[in-house]
Amino acid sequence: MKDNRITENLILQLQEVVGSDYVITGKERTEAYLYDEVEKTYRPEAATDCVVVKPASTEEVSGILKAADQAAAPVVVRGGATGLAGGCTPVVDSIIISTERLNHIVEIDQENMVAVLEAGVTLMDLLEELEKYEGLSFPVHPGDEGAQMGGMAVTNAGGARAVRHGVMRKHILGLTAVLPNGEILELGGKLIKNNAGYNLTQLLLGSEGTLAVVTRVILKIFPKEKASATIVAPFEKIEDACHAVTDILRSGYTPLAVEYMDKRLFVDTAKMLGLKWQAEQGNADLLIILSERTEQQLYDAVRAINEICEKNGAYPCLYAGKQKEEEELLLVRSQHYELIKDEICDSFDMAVPVSYVSQFILGLKELVAEYGTGTNIIAHIADGNVHNDILFLPDGTIPPYADELKHKMYDLCYSFDGTVTGEHGIGKIRVEELAQQKDPAELALMKGIKDVFDPKGIMNPGALFDL
Amino acid sequence: MKDNRITENLILQLQEVVGSDYVITGKERTEAYLYDEVEKTYRPEAATDCVVVKPASTEEVSGILKAADQAAAPVVVRGGATGLAGGCTPVVDSIIISTERLNHIVEIDQENMVAVLEAGVTLMDLLEELEKYEGLSFPVHPGDEGAQMGGMAVTNAGGARAVRHGVMRKHILGLTAVLPNGEILELGGKLIKNNAGYNLTQLLLGSEGTLAVVTRVILKIFPKEKASATIVAPFEKIEDACHAVTDILRSGYTPLAVEYMDKRLFVDTAKMLGLKWQAEQGNADLLIILSERTEQQLYDAVRAINEICEKNGAYPCLYAGKQKEEEELLLVRSQHYELIKDEICDSFDMAVPVSYVSQFILGLKELVAEYGTGTNIIAHIADGNVHNDILFLPDGTIPPYADELKHKMYDLCYSFDGTVTGEHGIGKIRVEELAQQKDPAELALMKGIKDVFDPKGIMNPGALFDL
Numbered sequence: 023m024k025d026n027r028i029t030e031n032l033i034l035q036l037q038e039v040v041g042s043d044y045v046i047t048g049k050e051r052t053e054a055y056l057y058d059e060v061e062k063t064y065r066p067e068a069a070t071d072c073v074v075v076k077p078a079s080t081e082e083v084s085g086i087l088k089a090a091d092q093a094a095a096p097v098v099v100r101g102g103a104t105g106l107a108g109g110c111t112p113v114v115d116s117i118i119i120s121t122e123r124l125n126h127i128v129e130i131d132q133e134n135m136v137a138v139l140e141a142g143v144t145l146m147d148l149l150e151e152l153e154k155y156e157g158l159s160f161p162v163h164p165g166d167e168g169a170q171m172g173g174m175a176v177t178n179a180g181g182a183r184a185v186r187h188g189v190m191r192k193h194i195l196g197l198t199a200v201l202p203n204g205e206i207l208e209l210g211g212k213l214i215k216n217n218a219g220y221n222l223t224q225l226l227l228g229s230e231g232t233l234a235v236v237t238r239v240i241l242k243i244f245p246k247e248k249a250s251a252t253i254v255a256p257f258e259k260i261e262d263a264c265h266a267v268t269d270i271l272r273s274g275y276t277p278l279a280v281e282y283m284d285k286r287l288f289v290d291t292a293k294m295l296g297l298k299w300q301a302e303q304g305n306a307d308l309l310i311i312l313s314e315r316t317e318q319q320l321y322d323a324v325r326a327i328n329e330i331c332e333k334n335g336a337y338p339c340l341y342a343g344k345q346k347e348e349e350e351l352l353l354v355r356s357q358h359y360e361l362i363k364d365e366i367c368d369s370f371d372m373a374v375p376v377s378y379v380s381q382f383i384l385g386l387k388e389l390v391a392e393y394g395t396g397t398n399i400i401a402h403i404a405d406g407n408v409h410n411d412i413l414f415l416p417d418g419t420i421p422p423y424a425d426e427l428k429h430k431m432y433d434l435c436y437s438f439d440g441t442v443t444g445e446h447g448i449g450k451i452r453v454e455e456l457a458q459q460k461d462p463a464e465l466a467l468m469k470g471i472k473d474v475f476d477p478k479g480i481m482n483p484g485a486l487f488d489l
Numbered sequence: 490m491k492d493n494r495i496t497e498n499l500i501l502q503l504q505e506v507v508g509s510d511y512v513i514t515g516k517e518r519t520e521a522y523l524y525d526e527v528e529k530t531y532r533p534e535a536a537t538d539c540v541v542v543k544p545a546s547t548e549e550v551s552g553i554l555k556a557a558d559q560a561a562a563p564v565v566v567r568g569g570a571t572g573l574a575g576g577c578t579p580v581v582d583s584i585i586i587s588t589e590r591l592n593h594i595v596e597i598d599q600e601n602m603v604a605v606l607e608a609g610v611t612l613m614d615l616l617e618e619l620e621k622y623e624g625l626s627f628p629v630h631p632g633d634e635g636a637q638m639g640g641m642a643v644t645n646a647g648g649a650r651a652v653r654h655g656v657m658r659k660h661i662l663g664l665t666a667v668l669p670n671g672e673i674l675e676l677g678g679k680l681i682k683n684n685a686g687y688n689l690t691q692l693l694l695g696s697e698g699t700l701a702v703v704t705r706v707i708l709k710i711f712p713k714e715k716a717s718a719t720i721v722a723p724f725e726k727i728e729d730a731c732h733a734v735t736d737i738l739r740s741g742y743t744p745l746a747v748e749y750m751d752k753r754l755f756v757d758t759a760k761m762l763g764l765k766w767q768a769e770q771g772n773a774d775l776l777i778i779l780s781e782r783t784e785q786q787l788y789d790a791v792r793a794i795n796e797i798c799e800k801n802g803a804y805p806c807l808y809a810g811k812q813k814e815e816e817e818l819l820l821v822r823s824q825h826y827e828l829i830k831d832e833i834c835d836s837f838d839m840a841v842p843v844s845y846v847s848q849f850i851l852g853l854k855e856l857v858a859e860y861g862t863g864t865n866i867i868a869h870i871a872d873g874n875v876h877n878d879i880l881f882l883p884d885g886t887i888p889p890y891a892d893e894l895k896h897k898m899y900d901l902c903y904s905f906d907g908t909v910t911g912e913h914g915i916g917k918i919r920v921e922e923l924a925q926q927k928d929p930a931e932l933a934l935m936k937g938i939k940d941v942f943d944p945k946g947i948m949n950p951g952a953l954f955d956l
Contacts, residue, residue: 133735133844157741180682189682191691192659205930212842214872215647215656215911217695219923219953220935224658224691228684245741268600274624274712274782315741319786375679377600405681444682456686463672467941468687474937486686 026115027095028073036075036117039085044076044123055118058105059166063420064368066108066450066484071115074100078123080198080206080237087235088204090117096483097202099231101173102144104166106371107449109177109230113484121172124237127151130158134212136195137241141172152243159246161187161278164445165356172236178228180445182279185271185404186313187244189445191227198238199226202476212240225471230447231482233475247313249320250278252348254340255331256304263306264380266334267404270310271376273330275323279311280404281355287398291358297350303337308403309355362398362411367420368428369411372435373444376406385434386410393423407444432458450484457488493582494562495540503542503584506552511543511590522585525572526633530887531835533575533917533951538582541567545590547665547673547704554702555671557584563950564669566698568640569611571633573838574916576644576697580951588639591704594618597625601679603662604708608639619710626713628654628745631912632823639703645695647912649746652738652871653780654711656912658694665705666693669943679707692938697914698949700942714780716787717745719815721807722798723771730773731847733801734871737777738843740797742790746778747871748822754865758825764817770804775870776822829865829878834887835895836878839902840911843873852901853877860890874911899925917951924955 037045046052049070056068077083090097096116103110112118121142128138130151137160139148145160146167152158164174164181173179175197180189187193196210210216210223226233257263260282267280285305292299301307310327314320328339342348374382383399386408390397401408412428415421432442432455442448442455457465469487472479483489504512513519516537523535544550557564563583570577579585588609595605597618604627606615612627613634619625631641631648640646642664647656654660663677676690677683693700724730727749734747752772759766768774777794781787795806809815841849850866853875857864868875879895882888899909899922909915909922924932936954939946950956 131844132739134842135738178684178688180684184682188659191688192655201930201934207928207931207934209931211906211908212844213840213906213908213911214843215651215840215869215874216908217645217647217910217912217914218908218919218926219695219915219931220692220938221645221658221695222931222934224694225687227691228686228688245739247741271602272599272712274714316789318789322783322785373680373682375601376681377598377679402682407682439678439680441678441680441683441685443684444680445684447684448686452685459685461674463668464674464676464686464689467668467674467689470941471687471938474934474941 026071027093028071028115028117029093032089032093032095033073035089036073036086039089040075040077040082046074052118055100055120056111058103058108058110060106060108060451061366061369064451066111066113068111069113069115072112072118074118074120076120076123080200083119083200083235083237084204084206086117086119087200087202090480091203091478094478094480096480098482099172099235101142101170102166102168104169105173105177105449106446108451109447109449109482109485111450113450113489119235121170128238130155131212135243136212137243139171139239139241141170141237141239143171145169145174157246158243160241160243162190162193171239171241175227175236175239176229176231177447180407182281182402184402185280186276186278191224193242194223194227194239195242196240197223197226197236199234199236201234202478202481207234210240228447230449230485232472232485233481247315249315249317250313250348251320251324251341251343252351253310253312253324253327254301254351255308255310256301256337257306257308257335258304260306260383261380262335263308264403266308266331266336268376269330269334270327271404273326275326277310277404278313279402281309282399282401282403283355283358284399287358287361287400288354291361292354294361295353295357297354299354300340309351358400365413366411367414367424369409370431371407371409371443371446372431372440373405373407374435374438374440376404378438379403379406379408382434382438382440383408386431389427389430389434393427395421405444448486453486453488456486493538494560495538495582495584496560499556499560499562500540502556503540503553506556507542507544507549513541519585522567522587523578525570525575525577527573527575527918528833528836531918533578533580535578536580536582539579539585541585541587543587543590547667550586550667550702550704551671551673553584553586554667554669557947558670558945561945561947563947565949566639566702568609568637569633569635571631571636572640572644572916573913575918576914576916576949576952578917580917580956586702588637595705597622598679602710603679604710606638606706606708608637608704608706610638612636612641624713625710627708627710629657629660638706638708642694642703642706643696643698644914647874649748649869651869652747653743653745658691660709661690661694661706662709663707664690664693664703666701666703668701669945669948674701677707697916697952699939699952700948714782716782716784717780717815718787718791719809719818720777720779720791720794721768721818722775722777723768723804724773724802725771727773727850728847729802730775731870733775733798733803735843736797736801737794738871740793742793744777744871745780746869748776749866749868749870750822750825751866754825754828754867755821758821758828761828762820762824764821766821767807776818825867832880833878834881834891836876837898838874838876838910838913839907840872840874841902841905841907843871845905846870846873846875849901849905849907850875853898856894856897856901860894862888872911915953920953920955923953
C-alpha cells in the first residue's frame with residue numbers, strides 16, 4: 023500500500039460526511055495527531071500525509087468508513103492517545119478518526135447498573151459523572167484518566183486495580199461498532215447473560231482497532247466501596263513478598279491492588295516529591311490497596327493481610343487510613359516515572375503466572391547485570407504483570423546490546439509461560455514478538471478473522487500483523 | 490451432506506487412533522449417545538448411523554479430527570449431555586466424540602488459584618476434589634453437577650450463582666483446543682493479564698462445538714466463603730420484588746443468587762417433598778442466597794437486604810441460617826421440575842435487562858392468558874434470565890397455537906431488548922431465532938469466523954447455523 027490513498031477526492035467526501043470544520047489536513051495541523059506515549063526511541067514512525075476527521079456520531083463514522091472502503095484508504099482511530107504500543111500511530115498515510123467529539127455520556131442507568139458511553143468519553147469524564155450519583159464507581163484504572171472508553175475497550179485496558187476487579191473485558195456488556203464497509207453493529211446489550219451466538223463483543227475487546235471502529239460501549243458500573251486503606255508491607259526479600267501475595271490471594275481478602283516497585287523507586291520518588299518514604303527497613307515493599315464496604319470489613323481485611331505478611335517475614339507494616347496519608351503513598355507510586363523517564367530506552371509489559379513472578383523479576387535483574395546495566399521494576403505484582411525497562415547508556419545513547427537483551431528478556435518470560443504483553447497490547451511495536459509467542463496455527467486463525475472483518479486490510483495497518 | 494460419511498474405512502482409522510475398545514458402532518449401542526435433556530417434543534431428531542469414539546488424550550482427539558477432516562465427516566462432541574438445546578445431538582450421521590475418558594484433574598494450583606482440568610471432568614468431580622483442599626471452591630453452577638468442564642466452557646454455562654460471580658466466561662484463563670484439521674492450540678495460560686492478539690479463548694467460549702474441540706481448560710478457582718444463609722422475601726407484587734432486586738444490586742451487598750419462582754411452584758413443590766413452604770403471605774417470593782467471608786459480614790448483608798426488602802413492601806422475611814433449613818429451601822428450588830415436567834411442551838431461556846424483568850414476566854403471563862393457558866416462571870431474576878414454558882393441552886397434546894405463542898413470547902423479549910437465550914445457548918433448537926435476533930451483518934461475521942476455523946463445515950453441523 024505504497025501509493026497515498028488520501029486523495030483530494032476522498033477528503034472532499036470526508037468533508038461532506040462530518041462538515042469541513044472537522045476535517046484537518048496539512049502536515050503542520052495533523053502532526054499533533056500522530057503519536058501516543060511510547061518511548062520515542064522505539065515508537066513506530068508515523069506517516070505524515072494523513073487527514074484527521076472528527077465525527078460526532080456513529081452514523082458519521084459509518085460515512086467515513088464507507089468512503090474509506092471505496093478508496094481502500096487506511097483508517098486509524100485515535101482516542102485519548104494514552105497507549106504505550108503505537109496503536110494509534112498511522113504507519114501508512116491514513117484517515118485518522120479522532121473520537122474527541124464522540125464524548126457524550128449517553129446514560130447512567132442505576133437500575134441495570136450500566137453506563138452507556140460514547141467512545142470518546144474519558145475515564146475522567148466517567149468518574150466525574152459517577153461522583154454525581156451517590157456511591158457509584160467504575161474500577162478499571164489504567165493510570166491515565168485521559169484514556170477514552172473506546173480505546174480502553176479495544177485495548178482491553180488493565181492497570182493496578184485488576185486484582186479485585188479484573189480488566190475491561192469483564193465489564194463490557196455491549197458495543198456499537200462500525201465495520202470497515204460502514205455497516206453498523208449493535209453487539210450485546212444491558213444483559214448480564216446472553217448466549218446467542220459467538221461473542222463478537224469479546225472478540226473486539228483487545229482487537230486494537232484492526233477489526234472495526236467502536237463508537238459506543240455499554241459498561242457495568244459498581245456500588246462504591248466506602249472504606250479504604252493502604253498498607254505498606256516491607257520485606258527483606260522479594261521471594262517472601264511474593265509468597266505473601268499468593269497467600270493473600272488464597273485468603274479471599276482480595277485487595278483492590280498490590281503494587282511493587284524497586285525500593286529505590288519508592289524512596290527516591292518520595293524524596294523528589296519532598297516527602298519521606300516511611301518504610302525504612304527491607305528491600306522489597308508491597309503497596310497493598312484495600313477497599314471494602316464497611317469499616318469493620320476493612321479492619322478484618324487489614325488484620326488478615328497483616329498476619330499473612332508477618333507470617334512471611336515482613337517487617338512491621340505501615341498503615342495509611344487517613345485520606346492524606348493514602349494520597350501521599352499513591353502519589354509516590356504514580357510519580358516514579360518522572361524520576362526515571364530520562365533513563366528509559368525501551369520499556370516492557372510482560373506478564374507471568376503469579377507463582378513465578380519473584381523468579382522472573384530476579385531473573386531480569388540477573389540478566390541486565392550480565393550486561394553491566396540495570397532495570398527498573400514496577401509491577402502489578404498480584405497480576406503477575408511486570409513493567410521493566412532497558413536503560414540508555416550513561417551518555418544517553420541506545421546500548422548496542424539493546425536488541426539482544428530484549429530478546430533474552432522475552433525468552434525468560436516465555437520460560438515462565440508468560441506473555442509479551444499483559445495490558446499494553448501488541449500495537450505496532452510487538453508484532454514480531456506476537457509472531458514468536460503464538461503458534462502458526464493460532465496466528466493463521468487471527469489473520470483469517472482479520473480478513474473476515476476487514477477484507478481490504480484498511481483497519482489500522484501494521485497493528486498486530488506485519489504490513 | 491446427505492451421504493453417510495461414516496464409512497467402514499473411517500471406522501478402522503478411528504480404531505487405530507483410540508483402540509477398538511473405544512469405538513462403538515451399531516444403532517443399538519450408540520443410541521445412548523444421541524440426546525441431551527431438551528424436551529422430547531422439540532428436540533432435534535438424531536441421525537442414527539453414528540460412530541462413538543472415546544479418546545483419552547488431546548493427541549487422540551487430534552487423530553480423530555485428522556481422520557474426520559480427510560473424510561469430511563461430521564463431528565459432534567458429547568460431554569455430560571446435560572445441555573438443553575440439542576447441542577450434542579448429531580443431526581447428520583457423525584463421529585460422536587464422547588469425552589468421558591478425558592476425565593483427569595491435571596492440577597489444582599493453589600499458588601495461582603487455578604485448576605487445570607481435562608474436558609470430561611464433571612462439575613461434581615471438581616467440587617469433590619476442591620473439598621480436599623482447605624477452603625477452595627468454584628462458583629459457577631448450572632444446576633446439574635454431571636455437566637463437564639469442556640461443555641460448560643463451550644456453552645459458556647451460567648446458572649443461579651452468576652449474580653455475584655458471573656458465568657464461565659469470566660473464569661476461564663486458557664484452553665487446549667483441537668481444530669477440525671487436527672492442529673492443537675494452546676490458548677491463554679495461567680495468566681491474569683494477557684493482551685497478546687485476539688482472544689481466541691473468549692471466542693471459543695460459547696461457540697457450542699462449532700469451531701474446535703476443547704480438551705482442557707484452565708479455570709480460576711476461589712477461596713471458599715465460610716458464612717452462608719438463605720432469605721425468603723415474600724412480596725405481594727412482582728414489581729415490588731423486582732424493585733427490591735435492583736436496590737439490592739445497587740447496594741453492593743451482592744448475593745450469590747436471587748431466585749424467583751411462581752408462588753405455587755414453591756408451595757406445591759414443598760408439599761410434594763413432604764415439606765411446608767413457610768412463607769404464607771404474598772404472591773411473589775424471592776429466594777436470596779448469601780455467602781460471605783465471615784459471620785459478621787453475613788450479618789451485615791442480611792440486615793442490609795432485609796431493610797431493602799422491607800422498604801419495597803415485603804412481608805417479614807424468613808431467614809435460614811442453619812444448614813438443614815437452607816438445604817430444604819434449596820431442595821424446593823431445585824425440585825420444582827419434578828412437579829411440572831409432565832405438563833411442559835416447550836421451555837425457554839430468555840433474558841432481558843434486569844430493570845425490565847417484572848414487566849417481561851407480567852407480559853408473558855398476559856400473553857398466555859390470551860390463549861387460555863398458563864406458563865410456569867422460574868427466573869434467575871437478578872440476571873434478568875427467565876425460564877418459562879408452553880404447556881401441553883390437558884389431553885397431553887401439543888397446542889395448535891404453540892408456534893404462534895412462542896413467536897409472540899420472543900417478540901415480547903425483543904421489545905425489552907432481550908435475548909432468546911441467556912444461558913442454554915442456541916444449539917439446534919434456536920437456529921431460526923438466532924437469525925431473527927441478529928443483524929445480517931453480525932450473522933455474516935459469525936459465518937465467516939466459522940469458515941475460518943472449519944472450512945469443511947464438519948464441526949457440529951446444524952448448531953448455530955442452518956444445515
